[in-house]
Amino acid sequence: MGLELDFSVVLDRWQSLLDGAALTLELAFIAVICGALIGALGAIGRRGGNVLIARLCGAYVEGIRNTPLLVQIFLVYFGLSSLGLKFSAFTVAAVALTINVGAYTTEIMRAGFDSIHKGQIEAAEGLGLSKAQVYWHVVLWPAIERVYPALTSQFVLLMLASSVTSQISAEELTAVANYIQSETYRSFETYIVVALIYVVLSFIMRLGFWLLGLALFPRRRRLGTPL
Amino acid sequence: MGGTLNLNHLLFLGHGALWTIGLSVIALIGGGAAGFLIALCRVSPSRLLRILAATYVQLIQGTPLLVIMFLSFFGLAAIGLNISPLLAAGASMTIFVAAYLGEIWRGCIEAVPKPQWEAAEGLALSRSQRMVKVILPQAIRIATPPTVGFMVQIIKNTSLASVVGFVELTRSGQIINNSLFEPFLIYSIIALVYFSLCYPLSRLSRRLERTALQKKPALA
Amino acid sequence: DQLDDIMAAKKIRISTDLAIPPSGMMDGSMKPVGSDVETAELLAKDLGLEIEWVQTTGATRIPNLQTNKADIVISTLSVTPERAKVIDFTAPYAALQSVVGGLKTLDVKSWDDLKGKTIAVSRGTTQDTALTNRAKDGGGFNVARYDDDATMVTAAVTGQADFVATSATIVNQVGVKNPARAFEPKVLITTFDLAMGVKKGEPRLVARLNEWIAENIKNGKLNAIYKKYHGTDLPENMRGAS
Amino acid sequence: MNAHTPPPVSAGTAPVVALRNVHKSFGPLKVLDGVSFEVARGEVTVLIGRSGSGKSTALRCIDRFETIDSGEIEVCGLRVDNPQLDLRALRLDVGIVFQSYNLFPHLTIEENITLAPHSVKKVPKREAKTLAARVLEQVGLGDKLHAYPEQLSGGQQQRAAIARSLAMQPKVMLFDEVTSALDPELTGEVLKVIEALAADGMTMVMVTHEMGFARGIADQVVFMHRGKVHEAGPADILSSPATPELAQFVGTGL
Amino acid sequence: MNAHTPPPVSAGTAPVVALRNVHKSFGPLKVLDGVSFEVARGEVTVLIGRSGSGKSTALRCIDRFETIDSGEIEVCGLRVDNPQLDLRALRLDVGIVFQSYNLFPHLTIEENITLAPHSVKKVPKREAKTLAARVLEQVGLGDKLHAYPEQLSGGQQQRAAIARSLAMQPKVMLFDEVTSALDPELTGEVLKVIEALAADGMTMVMVTHEMGFARGIADQVVFMHRGKVHEAGPADILSSPATPELAQFVGTGL
Numbered sequence A: 001m002g003l004e005l006d007f008s009v010v011l012d013r014w015q016s017l018l019d020g021a022a023l024t025l026e027l028a029f030i031a032v033i034c035g036a037l038i039g040a041l042g043a044i045g046r047r048g049g050n051v052l053i054a055r056l057c058g059a060y061v062e063g064i065r066n067t068p069l070l071v072q073i074f075l076v077y078f079g080l081s082s083l084g085l086k087f088s089a090f091t092v093a094a095v096a097l098t099i100n101v102g103a104y105t106t107e108i109m110r111a112g113f114d115s116i117h118k119g120q121i122e123a124a125e126g127l128g129l130s131k132a133q134v135y136w137h138v139v140l141w142p143a144i145e146r147v148y149p150a151l152t153s154q155f156v157l158l159m160l161a162s163s164v165t166s167q168i169s170a171e172e173l174t175a176v177a178n179y180i181q182s183e184t185y186r187s188f189e190t191y192i193v194v195a196l197i198y199v200v201l202s203f204i205m206r207l208g209f210w211l212l213g214l215a216l217f218p219r220r221r222r223l224g225t226p227l
Numbered sequence B: 001m002g003g004t005l006n007l008n009h010l011l012f013l014g015h016g017a018l019w020t021i022g023l024s025v026i027a028l029i030g031g032g033a034a035g036f037l038i039a040l041c042r043v044s045p046s047r048l049l050r051i052l053a054a055t056y057v058q059l060i061q062g063t064p065l066l067v068i069m070f071l072s073f074f075g076l077a078a079i080g081l082n083i084s085p086l087l088a089a090g091a092s093m094t095i096f097v098a099a100y101l102g103e104i105w106r107g108c109i110e111a112v113p114k115p116q117w118e119a120a121e122g123l124a125l126s127r128s129q130r131m132v133k134v135i136l137p138q139a140i141r142i143a144t145p146p147t148v149g150f151m152v153q154i155i156k157n158t159s160l161a162s163v164v165g166f167v168e169l170t171r172s173g174q175i176i177n178n179s180l181f182e183p184f185l186i187y188s189i190i191a192l193v194y195f196s197l198c199y200p201l202s203r204l205s206r207r208l209e210r211t212a213l214q215k216k217p218a219l220a
Numbered sequence C: 001d002q003l004d005d006i007m008a009a010k011k012i013r014i015s016t017d018l019a020i021p022p023s024g025m026m027d028g029s030m031k032p033v034g035s036d037v038e039t040a041e042l043l044a045k046d047l048g049l050e051i052e053w054v055q056t057t058g059a060t061r062i063p064n065l066q067t068n069k070a071d072i073v074i075s076t077l078s079v080t081p082e083r084a085k086v087i088d089f090t091a092p093y094a095a096l097q098s099v100v101g102g103l104k105t106l107d108v109k110s111w112d113d114l115k116g117k118t119i120a121v122s123r124g125t126t127q128d129t130a131l132t133n134r135a136k137d138g139g140g141f142n143v144a145r146y147d148d149d150a151t152m153v154t155a156a157v158t159g160q161a162d163f164v165a166t167s168a169t170i171v172n173q174v175g176v177k178n179p180a181r182a183f184e185p186k187v188l189i190t191t192f193d194l195a196m197g198v199k200k201g202e203p204r205l206v207a208r209l210n211e212w213i214a215e216n217i218k219n220g221k222l223n224a225i226y227k228k229y230h231g232t233d234l235p236e237n238m239r240g241a242s
Numbered sequence D, E: 001m002n003a004h005t006p007p008p009v010s011a012g013t014a015p016v017v018a019l020r021n022v023h024k025s026f027g028p029l030k031v032l033d034g035v036s037f038e039v040a041r042g043e044v045t046v047l048i049g050r051s052g053s054g055k056s057t058a059l060r061c062i063d064r065f066e067t068i069d070s071g072e073i074e075v076c077g078l079r080v081d082n083p084q085l086d087l088r089a090l091r092l093d094v095g096i097v098f099q100s101y102n103l104f105p106h107l108t109i110e111e112n113i114t115l116a117p118h119s120v121k122k123v124p125k126r127e128a129k130t131l132a133a134r135v136l137e138q139v140g141l142g143d144k145l146h147a148y149p150e151q152l153s154g155g156q157q158q159r160a161a162i163a164r165s166l167a168m169q170p171k172v173m174l175f176d177e178v179t180s181a182l183d184p185e186l187t188g189e190v191l192k193v194i195e196a197l198a199a200d201g202m203t204m205v206m207v208t209h210e211m212g213f214a215r216g217i218a219d220q221v222v223f224m225h226r227g228k229v230h231e232a233g234p235a236d237i238l239s240s241p242a243t244p245e246l247a248q249f250v251g252t253g254l
Ligand SMILES: Nc1ncnc2c1ncn2[C@@H]1O[C@H](COP(=O)(O)OP(=O)(O)OP(=O)(O)O)[C@@H](O)[C@H]1O
Pocket: D026, D029, D031, D049, D050, D051, D052, D053, D054, D055, D056, D057, D058, D099, E151, E152, E153, E154, E155, E156, E181, E183
């Protein structure tokens, strides 16, 4: 078909690709940390006794889960500036991604909480543990351990989805790729190289989560069995 | 250029929404079936199958859908297979969804307590019977929330099919916006359409999940 | 040979992006319009061919050619030597005048006045390349890249950006959308030639297209189309060259 | 219904656990049908009865894992049927070991045991560990400190669960068939542990099917039948039952 | 190691279950240390021993839930230690009931019971249901056909699990402390069921802590101690143990 691949033009721009990849990871890192926190609180709020809080958490989850990330990003970015608040694209991207991943985490964590057997909670209550202590020791950690694969998948997905923040001028990996490919018209080469970089990035993330899992869940480390 | 939103624009959006629905259905059916196979391979006794499935999952989960779309549409064309945009988008979505659902479902299958596997084994049920009658019914309940969470993502991810020339909901919105320059209005409408597509799905699944909970105890 | 194939099929597949006004867009009744669209329609009519539109986005204009999903691309392709290595260009059929536009209330007249400012552009456009190079050579301003013109204009309308680098036509759009933030052209960047793109190694097709372009520049039809959508005539040198 | 006059609160003589005319249904199923009995300080009360007769439910009501429909329950001076009851205060006084062991699967045995003393009673980590080692030794599991529950056999898991409860040093202990999974030798060991606890003034209520065990330890035997206390009295009633139901129950045993 | 000459297959005289010098470790922990015993057709063998002595593990090895490190296991003419063994063939012949009941929580009791006969042995649904009703009646749960496991008390769940295994009419039944959660009355009932099975020619291996039960039912008693068969013989050895360990074991029981 006369399509000759020439990667040199793309690879010559490795410096920008590296910068883009670094920014992608940075965005993902911030969003995962803050989002996981929001998710844990959201799940507790959703199952807690306060109807108003439970409703609010539910609305948050549904609102975010059922609309595209791109729209959420636009609303935060242009919404804030219409109100006269001007933040850098990076800040807005990080905030929007955090809000987004927080909703997904809330939902996954709730499922984890629901999978904890009543008998476990009764045993802890019988030992006199306070509600918070029961949540922390007997519900939260085993739940996280159980949904850990789903959670980490979601987080890697977030990293890949962060590519849409290129739309509001965050210079992450996809933005760099689009720039390179429209400058050189070497679309195939650019996309193949970028695909490989994303694979490497997600591999790095998975490796990180695996190591984190070993540190967080000693039982799994020693026995190797799912909870 | 310019002008205001009119009925034609809305019809155009509606047309885009139809494509979004169509592509989602293809992705759910194709990706669901393939994902189920992947999940089974991931818990299979055969080491080879497990490794193959794991490699597939790793590779696909590490690549943005946009890139998969691009490479399968133009990549196949480059080696002489000129497939239609619908086929390319459907194939890409299937490839993508299978990797994620496969992995989600594997986790749910493994979450069924080991004694349940043993009890089924002790009754001489074959591997497939154990799966179908004992493990999967229990895994499904655990699987419902993450699966629905992902199904909704599928619907939204179909927007990336615009790269292969598909004019679905997001793309049609973009086209309208780029002549009207009313991003707020247009994207709010798009958000609303997506919400009305996705929300009933979330609700339905929650109901199913609740009835399943009433019928069956939580896992030990 | 592609020219023979096209003439035999009585149909030409033209790839264009319908989300880049005023070159390609939808009108109120969702029909494709714009300067590129009208140019393509004129071309097809003159050659006695039927048009098959191949919807595309910025990123897929070129792969559409390379993988034979389209015969030609008419979609604001600016000619650069870098790009000419990948596809063949015809002679220019139009030109794009790029300017840096800014808020009317700001007193900016030259590149020096832009020091320390942030200029919004559409990512990967020739304006982007030009500004990025200038910034690297001590231009003293920042570049904020958006994915398309619409987002860039929205950024300007809502106050995220005070300067945009784009065509003069689009600069004027900002004030239309938000009268409180009227923009005007401030500094001329450069004028780019726009050409049609053809797959590499089709000299007969290029020759035929060049012939048609020369003819229609001479008879003023291309200028008329350009003026209709962009509000100005084609540059002097281009009209004179023919 | 009883007259609802609360008894005078006088720690010396008041029973540590008292059920008065307790009723409880699960939907249409009447599980407790006017149950009353009292447990004095330092006394071991054994609940016996057929499967489904409501023994576990009665025990769970004492620790407010089930709310009752009517009647009164008093434990260590606390009115358990009071909806405003401070549950944690109740559970500091009451230890419970369930029929299914409910060890926390993600924690080692040591962590299972130190969890409550450390986080509820603020015993320092180091002391809690010493405590854990001691109670595990008591139940014959000194070498399983760092094992996870799933690595233990059923009997070992049940003993660990008992140790976990003992570590909180409660005033009243409730046991629901804790010896079910234990072999005779270990049953004997646990019996000794429980006897030692009784000597220390621990009040206990236990459900068991081991009649020999009941004979050996019980100060009071409560025989439940269809949600009612059918017969109650000192351990002797097992040898000379007054009702034909109890006679049949112990008779068909071994 | 034994000489690996398989015994002549002659259904009449060959033992139905035979363990020969079986070794099995979990990591560093030696759980079975040269275990050998044989079970003849129609014979009831009772495994006794302290918690952790390897009884459950021995039972699990017979049904290949654990692979062994060395030695031979033969069940109904099948070499269980053969890695190429057809597991389903083995499990059609062998029924097993676990210490923890493991009923399928998403199925009713009836569905739990009909599942295997219907899907493995292709018994028609209708017949399978009749069968389910019959075996449930046998264990005294005739009225719980349509209940879900969680709606039953512990004892009821264990009986349902036994019924589920009985419904497959296997040639050998393995029971791991199936009576642990049963009260004396029901233990008696199950004992009758098991006796009837023995009379039908059913071969059984069971782990139990109920010495009375063992005395009543066992043709052979195998006493395990630290992973070894420490003493074995007819039920009489419980009354007159030859080793001090067995004497202590039964002595401390009641
Ligand atoms: N949560 C519940 N919902 C409905 N019925 C229940 C529930 N818990 C127990 N039951 C029923 O209440 C009755 C009494 O149960 P309980 O567990 O108190 O019996 P038990 O005397 O402890 O029996 P076992 O000796 O078998 O443990 C049983 O028929 C049981 O099926």
